[in-house]
Amino acid sequence: MAGKPLTKPRKKASQxxxxxxxxxxxxxxxxxxVKEGFDKASTNRIAEVAGVSVGSLYQYFPSKEALVVAVIGRHxxxxxxxVRSVLSEVADQPIEHAIPRIVAVAIRAHRIDPKLHRVLTEQIPRTGQLENVEAFNxxxxxxxxEYLANRRGDLRPVDLDLAAYVCVTSIEALAHNAVLRSTRLTDQEAEALVDEASRMIVEYLSR
Structure with a gap:
């Protein structure tokens, strides 16, 4: 029975x-x-496309799974x-202004490279990176x-932990499914989704 593939880098690049x-x-x-799929992503093929020797690859990564983990980490x-940037920028804004920006950045982040995002989503369980997804969440x-706590006076009486969970889960699910389950999400469709999702969340939070 094959052992679990090694996914930690052998060493960190310092120079x-x-x-x-x-x-x-x-x-x-x-x-x-993106172009060939996980099964075609052998270490030899990766080294060839990168323009380095497979020996150089193995200096830093013990397996192709370790490289996939590195791609997931970068993504x-x-x-x-x-997300950090936008939440910092809207920290003092009322929810009707802040929520559309938060929703928009979630959709924009998923649209950066939707094909890669789709492949990585499929590979996360295989590479054992669910804990990293949980850390992100x-x-x-x-x-x-923290944003909701700062805007407590604008909110209806609500448990902040539960409200944050409902909002973040809703935003991520909408962005994820809209981008990954669509062949191509147009700018107009993305704007409409931001408007509708923001309306739903603002109504949920408002007094």
Whole structure:
């Protein structure tokens, strides 16, 4: 019976040249996942597309699963940066102004590379990265709850933990399904979704 694949990097790239190698490998993995699928993403194929030797790949990553994990980490990091930025910007804004921006950034984050997002969603259970998704959700929940706590006077009487859970779960589910289950979400459709989802959440929260 095959053992569980190793998913932790062998070592961290510290010099500029080694960081460039790692970046090339991660980018090559992302491109192959989108165009050819997980099964075609062998370490030899990844090294070939990245333009490095397979020996160089193995200096940093023990398996293709470890590279997929690196792609997931990079994708989650860029998404969370967007979320943090917007929640910081709207911290002092009333809910009718803030919620549309929060919903819009969730949809925008999912639209950055929807094909890659779809593939990574499929591979998360295989690579054992559910805990990373949960960490992402916890941070999103915490930031959203802090926003609600700061706007307590604008809200109807509501449990902040429950309200944050309902809102974050709703926003993520809408954004995820709209982008991943559609062949192509147009700008007009995205704007309409932001309007309708924001109306629902503002009504839920308002006095």
């Amino acid at each position: 500029e040249r080694s960081r460039a190698t790692v970046d090339a490998l991660v980018e090559a993995t992302a491109r192959i996942l 989650n990091h860029s998404t969370m940066q967007l 916890r941070e999103y929940f915490t930031l959203f709850r």
